[in-house]
Amino acid sequence: MDFELSEELLAMKEAARDFTEKEILPNVEKWDEEHYYPLEVIRKMAELGYFACPIPEAYGGLDIGFLAQTIITEEVARGSSSLRVAFNTQCLGTAISILRHGTEEQKQKWIPDLISAKKIGCFAITEPDSGSDVMSMKSTAIPDGDGYILNGCKTWISSAAQAETGIVYAYHDREKGSKGLSAFIVDFTSDGISTANLDKLGTRSSPTGEIVFEDVRLPADALLGKLGDGVKICFSSLNQTRLSCAAGGVGLGQACLDTAVQYCNEREQFGQQVGKFQMNQELIANMATEIEATRLLTYRSAWQKDQGKYGNILETCYAKFLAGEMVTRCAHSTMKILGAYGYSTEYPAARYYRDAVVYQIVEGTVNVQKMIIAQDQLGYRKANR
Ligand code: GRA
Numbered sequence: 347m348d349f350e351l352s353e354e355l356l357a358m359k360e361a362a363r364d365f366t367e368k369e370i371l372p373n374v375e376k377w378d379e380e381h382y383y384p385l386e387v388i389r390k391m392a393e394l395g396y397f398a399c400p401i402p403e404a405y406g407g408l409d410i411g412f413l414a415q416t417i418i419t420e421e422v423a424r425g426s427s428s429l430r431v432a433f434n435t436q437c438l439g440t441a442i443s444i445l446r447h448g449t450e451e452q453k454q455k456w457i458p459d460l461i462s463a464k465k466i467g468c469f470a471i472t473e474p475d476s477g478s479d480v481m482s483m484k485s486t487a488i489p490d491g492d493g494y495i496l497n498g499c500k501t502w503i504s505s506a507a508q509a510e511t512g513i514v515y516a517y518h519d520r521e522k523g524s525k526g527l528s529a530f531i532v533d534f535t536s537d538g539i540s541t542a543n544l545d546k547l548g549t550r551s552s553p554t555g556e557i558v559f560e561d562v563r564l565p566a567d568a569l570l571g572k573l574g575d576g577v578k579i580c581f582s583s584l585n586q587t588r589l590s591c592a593a594g595g596v597g598l599g600q601a602c603l604d605t606a607v608q609y610c611n612e613r614e615q616f617g618q619q620v621g622k623f624q625m626n627q628e629l630i631a632n633m634a635t636e637i638e639a640t641r642l643l644t645y646r647s648a649w650q651k652d653q654g655k656y657g658n659i660l661e662t663c664y665a666k667f668l669a670g671e672m673v674t675r676c677a678h679s680t681m682k683i684l685g686a687y688g689y690s691t692e693y694p695a696a697r698y699y700r701d702a703v704v705y706q707i708v709e710g711t712v713n714v715q716k717m718i719i720a721q722d723q724l725g726y727r728k729a730n731r
Contacts, residue, residue, distance in 0.1 A: 351417070358414055358417060362417070365390075365391075365394065367425070369390060370426050370429065371425050377550075381550045382551055388432045389463045391429070391432065397460070397461040398461040399412070399414045400412045400442065401441055412651040413648040415438075416592075417645075419594060420644075424600050424601045425601070427549055427702075429551065430594035431504045431552040434590050435466065435468050436466075438586040439468075439583055439587045440456075440512070440513055441456070443469070443582070446579075446582070446656070460511070467509055468504060468511075468513075468534075470506075473501060478711060478714050485515070485517065486517050486520065487518050487564060493564050493565045493566050494530065494568065496514065496562040499556065506553070506554065511534055513531055518573055526574065529576045529580065531568050531570050536564070539558070542555055547700050547703065548700030549701055581731075582657070585659045586651070589651070592665035593669075594705065596641045599640065602673070602680040602702075605684070606684070620683065626683055630679075640672045659731065660729035663715045663719050664719065667719065674706055676702070677699040677703075
């Protein structure tokens with residue numbers, strides 16, 4: 347067992363931190379205020395290979411693994427939790443699924459464009475009446491001639507309105523239950539696709555939207571995997587995207603702690619720095635410990651994936667669950683320490699507070715993570731597959 351990051355990983359972490367300080371932090375508040383999606387920065391991240399870490403060189407990747415990408419994700423999220431989402435739209439929720447389930451032609455066609463951010467991607471699972479209950483989705487992609495006709499509505503999809511391609515989950519045959527769900531790689535320039543942006547409390551530099559598919563004709567080669575592989579691909583994909591959520595939570599939690607520590611050392615009340623008060627020290631100690639615990643769980647999940655254990659649902663849920671709880675507590679603690687300054691827009695604490703909550707919701711709510719973990723422990727249903 348070795349808890350030290352290699353020299354290469356430490357150098358990568360440092361480089362990602364520099365990138366965040368130079369390219370993200372100077373503008374992050376303005377982007378957030380204006381709900382601006384900094385595509386030019388996402389493309390720079392792509393140029394640096396941020397979305398290419400776990401992808402083989404044959405498809406334009408760096409082949410340096412999930413742990414490397416996790417460490418970079420953490421550093422990016424420390425500057426902007428919004429930009430963390432691009433790791434999922436360009437790689438973990440899209441390119442990785444195509445890598446694992448696609449044909450050689452599909453891999454060549456889509457993966458290089460996604461990880462280089464030449465094409466913005468998305469993955470569409472959630473629907474207006476189907477959130478945690480994935481299997482209740484209503485979208486259909488009915489076989490027709492040598493292709494499929496896609497109909498349905500997806501919502502809360504990251505970069506829906508910006509996406510040029512996406513993986514869409516739909517029933518090709520509802521009668522077949524879980525065997526009737528399939529995954530499709532959809533070209534978003536196809537006729538019959540309309541999108542709309544949705545407003546939200548936080549993560550405002552990462553657009554989220556709704557997609558309506560109306561009689562969209564999909565070619566035969568849109569099918570990812572085999573007919574009926576949708577469930578397998580979907581749950582496996584969620585197990586990769588949850589890793590980026592955990593890493594994002596760690597990065598944002600660290601940002602909360604950094605801000606709180608700096609303030610504790612600057613602000614004086616009752617004749618001393620506010621860090622000298624034990625009640626603030628308790629908050630700092632709790633934050634530091636919970637961040638470190640989540641970081642270790644997150645790195646372990648990434649490391650397992652680097653050993654080929656893509657099905658480590660339990661360990662990824664541990665990390666994602668704790669990240670959601672930890673980051674909301676950290677954001678709240680920072681708000682308490684900064685008081686009115688936390689509530690103002692003068693410090694980033696208010697943005698952290700708004701951005702933190704989503705980690706309890708996306709990629710499977712805290713309750714879904716707890717359900718998966720508890721059912722595994724109780725012996726009802728093994729999480730790992
Ligand atoms: O036995 P069967 O034939 O009925 O099949 C079941 C099961 O065997 C069926 O799926 C099969 N299955 C799998 N097959 C292969 C389940 N897992 C796997 C797998 N890994 N590989 C249904 O399974 P089930 O366990 O009976 O499902 P359920 O009870 O209906 O639901 C389980 C659960 C609630 C955990 C699941 O639906 C779930 O994870 N829900 C959460 C959905 C979620 O995470 N949504 C996130 C959407 S994406 C998003 O938030 C984007 C944000 C972007 C960003 O910020 O990154």
